[in-house]
Amino acid sequence: MKLKQIVQATLAAASLLAIPLSGMAAEVEVLHYWTSGGEAKSAAELKKLMEAKGVSWKDFAVAGGGGENAMTALKARVIAGSAPTAAQIKGPSIQEWGKEGVLANIDVAANEGKWDASLPKVVSNVMKYQGHYVAVPVNVHRVNWLWVNPEVLKKAGATAPSNFEEFFVAADKIKKAGLIAVAHGGQPWQDATVFESVVLGVGGAAFYQKALVQLDPASLNSPTMIKxxxxxxxxxxxxxxxxxxxxxxxxxxxxxxxxxxxxxMGDWAKGEFSAAGKQPGKDYLCLPAPGTEKAFTFNIDSLAMFNVKGADQQKAQQTLANAVMSPEFQEVFNLNKGSIPARAGVSRAKFDSCALKSMDDMDATSKSGGLVPSFAHGMAIDSAKAGAIQDVVARFMNSTMTSQAAASALVKAAKAK
Known part of the structure; x- marks a missing residue:
């Protein structure tokens, strides 16, 4: 990651950032990019929860860039010696920050809250650095969804698909009916989102793990990847x-x-259906992407905790960590966000059928080995390698590149630094 080198370029911006001088005995400053409607509501709920516990909340919201702007601000703050209490970071980036020696050990909160018993091991592992908790999960997004309009299927005389053979039959019928079969946005991250669901559907969870998480060269350039x-x-x-x-x-x-x-698309798409007043099962269907019924690609939002000085600030940080993991907050945050709680033991009463399906599938796949990190959404591999693989996929989507050439290119991309 080479944080120090990267941040040299952003230090000039540090002087423009408001670096807080906290005069309060118990205060947390949280850097995040939850700035859209539902997300901002969720952040406000966490603020309310903290203030009810006697801890003042200092909001450091940075909009735009899908989190890139927030990371630039965070790097400048850490180098300037003024890290926030917590920051919204996910996946391998937590490990990269851990290597810099700037993350706080929050095992006290984790032991008190019995996190190991409440989280699937694959999730808790992401939250730890060298065996110690340094971050807390806020939610789990499922990425491998297929969103379907049943009225379009009816018009086309098609049925909802469960595998790719059925998917292409349905797509042909929709196309013949004069409608667009697959709604898509030609942006690299969206291309990568489709790609990872296809790899999962064609090869299964074990192949996905070897190819897109372990970056095994033989799997990347294999007949399965070509398929x-x-x-x-x-x-x-x-x-x-x-x-x-x-x-x-x-x-x-x-x-x-x-x-x-x-x-x-991932389950954040559900927020769009909900905002339009649509009901799951009636106005739209949420189906596992073709061939991925027994698998689950996860994308976790989390708050990583940074080293803070003083017993009061450290105690406030532990309070924040346990507030995030509380069933109360996990419920309200995820009802607003369209995702599901990261922890077990949250009431299911207010969640819709898509969320309940997601919860059941996460539970089943965490036991079967089908729960895998999303490559497209920064959960599986470091950013340099993920970016290089995404570039290959985008090239494939926008050219006449052959499947064999793309598979071969993945091997080289997996070595990016």
């Missing part, structure tokens, strides 16, 4: 010509409005 690219090439033929640069939520709107039949 995955062949499948992706076929999906391309059902995407409309105006997809380039389209935002994901506009693609979701195409499904909502009946202009398109299906979309590969």
């Amino acid at each position: 995955a690219f062949d499948t992706l090439a076929k999906i391309k033929t059902y995407i409309d010509k105006d997809a380039a640069g389209r935002d994901w939520n506009l693609a979701t709107a195409m499904v909502i409005n009946g202009k398109a039949g299906m979309q590969f």
Whole structure:
């Protein structure tokens, strides 16, 4: 990651940042990028929870760039010796910050809250550095969803697909009915989102783990990976010509409005259906992406804790960690966000059928080995390698590159530093 080198370029910006001089006995400053409607509501709930516990909340919200702006601000603050109490970080980035020696050990909170018993091991492992908790999970997003408009299926005389053979039959019928079969936004991260679900559906969870998490060269350049690219090439033929640069939520709107039949996207898409007043099971279907019924690609939002000085500040930090893991907060945050609680023991009463399916599938896959980190959403590998693989996928989606050439290119991309 080479944080110190990266941050030299951003130090000039540090002087523009308001570096807090906390005069309060118990205060937490939280850097995050939960700035959209539902997310901001959730952050406000956490603030309320902390203030009820006698801890003052200092909000450090940084909008834009899918978190990139927030990371730039965080790097400047850490180098300036003024790290916030906690920051929204996820996946391998937690380990990268851990190596810098700037994260706080929050095992006291984890032991008090019995986190090991409340979290699937694959989730708790992401929250630890060298065996110690340094971060707390806020939620779990499922990425491998297929969103379907049942009215479009009905018009086309098609049925909801469970595998790729059925998917292409349905896509053909939707296309023949004069509608768009696959709603998509031609942006690299969206291409990568479809790609990882295809790899999972074609190869299964064990292959996905070897190829996109362990970056095994033989798996990356294998007949199974070539078949995955062949499948992706076929999906391309059902995407409309105006997809380039389209935002994901506009693609979701195409499904909502009946202009398109299906979309590969994570469960944040559900927020768009909900905002449009649509009901799951009636107005839209949430299905595991073709062939991925027994697997679950996860994307976890989490707060990493930074070293703070003074017993009062350290105690406030532990209070924050346990507040985030409380069933009360996990419920309200995830009802607003469209995701599901990271921990066990949260009431299911207010969650809809898509969320309940997600909860059941996460529980089942955490026991079966089908729970795997999302490559496309920064949970599986470091950012340099993920970016290089994403570039290969984007090239494949926007050119006549062959499946064999793409699979070979993945091996080289997996060595990126």
